[in-house]
Amino acid sequence: MTLDEINQQLANLAVSGDQDFANAANYIAQASQAAQSGQLTPQELVEILRDMQRQTAILEDVSRLAFKETLNSCINGLLLVAGAVL
Amino acid sequence: MKLFTILFALLSGCAAYDAVVMTRFDANEYQMITKIRVDSSHFKNSCDDPTASRANATTLAQETELFAAYSEHLPHNGDGYRAAQELDAMAQGLGKQYQTSSTVSTLFCKLKFEGVEHSANTIQHVLGKRPR
Numbered sequence: 001m002t003l004d005e006i007n008q009q010l011a012n013l014a015v016s017g018d019q020d021f022a023n024a025a026n027y028i029a030q031a032s033q034a035a036q037s038g039q040l041t042p043q044e045l046v047e048i049l050r051d052m053q054r055q056t057a058i059l060e061d062v063s064r065l066a067f068k069e070t071l072n073s074c075i076n077g078l079l080l081v082a083g084a085v086l
Numbered sequence: 087m088k089l090f091t092i093l094f095a096l097l098s099g100c101a102a103y104d105a106v107v108m109t110r111f112d113a114n115e116y117q118m119i120t121k122i123r124v125d126s127s128h129f130k131n132s133c134d135d136p137t138a139s140r141a142n143a144t145t146l147a148q149e150t151e152l153f154a155a156y157s158e159h160l161p162h163n164g165d166g167y168r169a170a171q172e173l174d175a176m177a178q179g180l181g182k183q184y185q186t187s188s189t190v191s192t193l194f195c196k197l198k199f200e201g202v203e204h205s206a207n208t209i210q211h212v213l214g215k216r217p218r
Contacts, residue, residue, distance in 0.1 A: 044194040047179045051201045054172040061169035062212040
């Protein structure tokens with residue numbers, strides 16, 4: 001993938017309508033521009049981009065936790081209701 | 087169709103089991119993630135001072151390391167531990183940059199502390215809702 005294609009895909013994500021994707025795309029674009037203007041070194045840019053991947057992984061992990069918490073609440077609620085009925 | 091029904095029942099059963107036995111609210115774990123979040127929100131304001139930031143990066147890396155180590159052996163906490171590991175990797179990346187580079191840019195310092203603060207907030211939100 002060329003740099004132009006990457007920039008095009010970031011631009012597409014920025015207007016995709018999904019706020020999280022748009023924020024992430026803008027963040028990456030700004031970090032990339034900061035590296036081009038010398039505010040970030042290439043190594044620092046790489047680390048910032050790795051952080052984006054790590055943050056995505058964290059979101060996946062906490063989503064699973066949140067799902068279990070909701071399910072746990074539902075089960076406890078049903079147990080309470082069943083206990084009241086029986 | 088039968089196989090699909092059995093498979094669905096098994097999957098639903100596993101999910102329900104995971105939910106029932108999931109890690110309960112742990113006050114120590116919650117305090118640690120809160121400290122990481124608050125400290126990183128303060129540390130980002132000192133990025134203009136390289137000496138202070140170097141010390142702050144070391145402090146934050148120690149806090150996230152402790153958080154990950156604490157989460158590791160909590161029963162049924164695989165997802166929580168994985169999130170803690172990712173958070174620790176973010177903080178260690180900043181500490182490593184200060185160890186290996188003579189100069190670390192102010193913007194990089196701010197972005198790293200902000201990233202840890204944001205992710206710590208995300209994790210804290212979920213840990214706070216764990217069943218009591």
